[in-house]
Amino acid sequence: METLSTNKAHGGVQGVYRHASTSTGTDMTFSIFVPPHDAGAKLPVLWYLSGLTCTHANVTEKGEYRAACAEHGIIFIAPDTSPRGDDVPDDEGYDFGKGAGFYVDATEQPWATHYRMRSYIEDELPALIAAEFPMADMARQGITGHSMGGHGALTIGLRNPDRFRSISAFAPIASPLHCPWGEKALGGYLGDDRATWRAYDACALIDDGARVPELLVDQGDADNFLTEQLKPELLQTACAHAGIDLTLRMQPGYDHSYYFIATFLAGHVGWHAERLKRG
Amino acid sequence: METLSTNKAHGGVQGVYRHASTSTGTDMTFSIFVPPHDAGAKLPVLWYLSGLTCTHANVTEKGEYRAACAEHGIIFIAPDTSPRGDDVPDDEGYDFGKGAGFYVDATEQPWATHYRMRSYIEDELPALIAAEFPMADMARQGITGHSMGGHGALTIGLRNPDRFRSISAFAPIASPLHCPWGEKALGGYLGDDRATWRAYDACALIDDGARVPELLVDQGDADNFLTEQLKPELLQTACAHAGIDLTLRMQPGYDHSYYFIATFLAGHVGWHAERLKRG
Numbered sequence: 001m002e003t004l005s006t007n008k009a010h011g012g013v014q015g016v017y018r019h020a021s022t023s024t025g026t027d028m029t030f031s032i033f034v035p036p037h038d039a040g041a042k043l044p045v046l047w048y049l050s051g052l053t054c055t056h057a058n059v060t061e062k063g064e065y066r067a068a069c070a071e072h073g074i075i076f077i078a079p080d081t082s083p084r085g086d087d088v089p090d091d092e093g094y095d096f097g098k099g100a101g102f103y104v105d106a107t108e109q110p111w112a113t114h115y116r117m118r119s120y121i122e123d124e125l126p127a128l129i130a131a132e133f134p135m136a137d138m139a140r141q142g143i144t145g146h147s148m149g150g151h152g153a154l155t156i157g158l159r160n161p162d163r164f165r166s167i168s169a170f171a172p173i174a175s176p177l178h179c180p181w182g183e184k185a186l187g188g189y190l191g192d193d194r195a196t197w198r199a200y201d202a203c204a205l206i207d208d209g210a211r212v213p214e215l216l217v218d219q220g221d222a223d224n225f226l227t228e229q230l231k232p233e234l235l236q237t238a239c240a241h242a243g244i245d246l247t248l249r250m251q252p253g254y255d256h257s258y259y260f261i262a263t264f265l266a267g268h269v270g271w272h273a274e275r276l277k278r279g
Numbered sequence: 280m281e282t283l284s285t286n287k288a289h290g291g292v293q294g295v296y297r298h299a300s301t302s303t304g305t306d307m308t309f310s311i312f313v314p315p316h317d318a319g320a321k322l323p324v325l326w327y328l329s330g331l332t333c334t335h336a337n338v339t340e341k342g343e344y345r346a347a348c349a350e351h352g353i354i355f356i357a358p359d360t361s362p363r364g365d366d367v368p369d370d371e372g373y374d375f376g377k378g379a380g381f382y383v384d385a386t387e388q389p390w391a392t393h394y395r396m397r398s399y400i401e402d403e404l405p406a407l408i409a410a411e412f413p414m415a416d417m418a419r420q421g422i423t424g425h426s427m428g429g430h431g432a433l434t435i436g437l438r439n440p441d442r443f444r445s446i447s448a449f450a451p452i453a454s455p456l457h458c459p460w461g462e463k464a465l466g467g468y469l470g471d472d473r474a475t476w477r478a479y480d481a482c483a484l485i486d487d488g489a490r491v492p493e494l495l496v497d498q499g500d501a502d503n504f505l506t507e508q509l510k511p512e513l514l515q516t517a518c519a520h521a522g523i524d525l526t527l528r529m530q531p532g533y534d535h536s537y538y539f540i541a542t543f544l545a546g547h548v549g550w551h552a553e554r555l556k557r558g
Contacts, residue, residue, distance in 0.1 A: 008501070009538035061537075064343045067545070222287070258340075259288035266346070 001132055004029065010070040011036035016056065019128060023120040024083035025113065030125065031056040033076040034135060035069045042137035044276035045075045045129070046269060049121070049145030049152035052181070053099045055080050059146075059265075062258040068266035072273035075136050079125055081148070083114040095181050096188055102176070103152035104200050106189035115189055118200075122156060142166035142272035146261055147225070148173060148181070150217070154202035154235075158210040166275040168216035168268050170261050171223055174235040175203040181229050203238040214245040216271055218264045220254025280411055283308065289349040290315035293339065298407060302399035303362035304392060309404065310335040312355040313414060314348045321416035323555035324354045324408070325548060328400070328424030328431035331460070332378045334359050338425075338544075341537040347545035351552035354415050358404055360427065362393040374460050375467055381455070382431035383479050385468035394468055397479075401435060421445035421551035425540055426504070427452060427460070429496070433481035433514075437489040445554040447495035447547050449540050450502055453514040454482040460508050482517040493524040495550055497543045499533030 004016040012035040021028040037043055046069075048059055056078045059065070069076045082088075082101035089110040091097035101117035130138045143164045145153035150172025157167035176182020177197055186197040198204035219232050226232075232248055239246035254260040283295040291314040300307040316322055325348075327338055335357040338344070348355045361367075361380035368389040370376035380396035409417045422443045424432035429451025436446035455461020456476055465476040477483035498511050505511075511527055518525035533539040 007534060007536050007538035008499075008532040008542075010542050014538055062340050064346065066541070067343070220287075253287040255286060257286050259286035259293055262343075262345070263287075263289050 010066040012070055021120055021124060023116045023124045026083040026085045026088060028080055029056055030079045031060040033066055033069055035073055037073060037135060041135060043073050043075050043135050044140035045136050046272050047143040048078045049149030050081050051147030051149050053094050062262060063265050064262035065265045065269055068269035072269060074269055074273050079121055088114045096185055102148060102185045104189050108189060108191045111189050140276045142276055144168040144268055146170040155200055158202060158205040161212045166272045167212060171219050171230055171256055173229060174231045175201050177201045177204060179229045203234050206238040206242045217248045218251055220251045220260045222253050223256045225256055289345040291349055300399055300403060302395045302403045305362040305364045305367060307359055308335055309358045310339040312345055312348055314352055316352060316414060320414060322352050322354050322414050323419035324415050325551050326422040327357045328428030329360050330426030330428045332373050341541060342544050343541035344544045344548055347548035351548060353548055353552050358400055367393045375464055381427060381464045383468050387468060387470045390468050419555045421555055423447040423547055425449040434479055437481060437484040440491045445551045446491060450498050450509055450535055452508060453510045454480050456480045456483060458508045482513050485517040485521045496527045498529055499539045500529050501532050502535045504535055
């Protein structure tokens with residue numbers, strides 16, 4: 001693992017690191033904020049998965065999460081959204097290919113070779129974090145994300161309820177099976193058999209039996225993607241049928257930008273901290 | 280004045296605007312955050328002047344100031360650091376020309392035509408703000424800034440003690456007369472007569488009689504520019520001789536980046552708010 005940068009911030013260290021990923025077959029970059037802590041302390045971990053077109057850098061620069069992480073003693077990890085590099089196939093659209101990995105393990109060529117973001121986020125990167133950051137308490141993990149990354153947080157959390165004690169999202173794609181972004185991406189990465197998509201659809205996972213005690217979702221009501229792509233009402237229906245306690249907060253006047261995320265991310269850090277610190 | 284963008288954030292509105300400047304003879308862009316407020320309320324104004332290579336965007340995206348401005352009811356304004364455009368002369372260096380206006384009115388050609396950032400920041404932009412943002416209480420203004428912008432905040436504040444009730448800075452250039460950045464910029468914009476530079480040097484202004492009750496400065500002790508360019512000890516000496524109450528906080532481990540600024544900017548907002556809200 002190579003250190004690209006470290007900067008002291010809010011009493012802790014904001015780092016950016018690169019490593020050779022066996023999952024994607026490429027170098028991968030991620031950021032991690034380690035708050036101030038006593039020697040030997042073990043700190044809960046909050047994962048943040050980013051949206052379309054993003055790298056680790058967007059939330060790292062614009063997320064306004066560090067003060068809250070320092071206050072609550074939470075490690076904050078922001079991975080990239082896809083494999084990168086000249087050898088990695090891409091698409092002309094912003095919503096497929098590089099910057100748009102959708103947190104799936106692709107099965108269709110030419111994508112299957114490198115687009116293995118599910119394995120990367122679920123298995124490889126947590127193992128690397130555990131090995132390289134001994135203060136990270138991998139027994140206490142939460143997950144959140146924005147838009148495509150909200151979809152990632154919900155689906156990874158729902159598939160791994162024993163690992164993630166707390167799951168939240170900002171303006172998530174509630175059901176890739178039922179929106180243009182999702183149909184393009186899952187069709188491209190996984191092929192035409194929509195049954196294989198269900199492991200990557202929060203609503204389908206819940207319909208198929210996945211259970212967690214609660215979910216927190218913030219959604220701006222001035223979000224341009226709300227009705228065509230995000231559709232929080234589908235998540236609401238799935239959670240109601242399954243008895244999952246969904247807190248869906250429609251935030252008046254907020255759009256899809258990092259100004260929206262940064263307004264509420266500190267609150268999410270506190271919400272996760274409360275759950276990750278329970279005995 | 281043209282609206283480039285508005286985004287709801289922390290209950291207020293982060294806006295970016297462009298207007299034709301008579302001072303610089305160019306279009307100028309600035310950002311302004313107006314926090315949530317009651318109809319008819321008048322809110323204090325905090326100016327933030329940015330450093331070398333920056334535009335309004337750096338602090339707007341990375342500054343982490345909006346939560347504090349919303350809490351304290353403070354309007355936050357971030358101007359650009361120089362005139363822009365194909366007609367504007369430039370220099371190959373990052374530390375002179377575009378992105379490096381040093382908040383002076385240049386007297387030397389080819390700079391004197393457009394590089395009139397003193398007039399722009401001191402006169403034109405405040406008049407525009409007063410006209411376009413009726414909630415801005417121009418009787419209660421504070422000023423801060425970073426590096427070159429810290430120099431700008433100190434010098435503009437010291438020259439206008441009746442207008443600015445509170446002055447602070449992050450890692451300011453304490454004395455352009457005594458560092459390479461300052462000598463290059465003031466020599467280029469103002470010519471060889473160093474007597475004309477003194478109106479643009481915080482230490483010289485104090486030595487020449489400028490008085491304010493107090494100054495707040497944060498400075499990282501891991502800042503690469505500390506000893507060659509910034510030299511806070513010169514400001515310390517000038518303030519000690521003049522009886523100005525300087526609070527200089529050397530922050531251990533912090534560098535010159537926005538991670539440093541963002542760690543302490545919310546605290547500066549509160550410090551200014553306390554002074555701007557006194558009866």
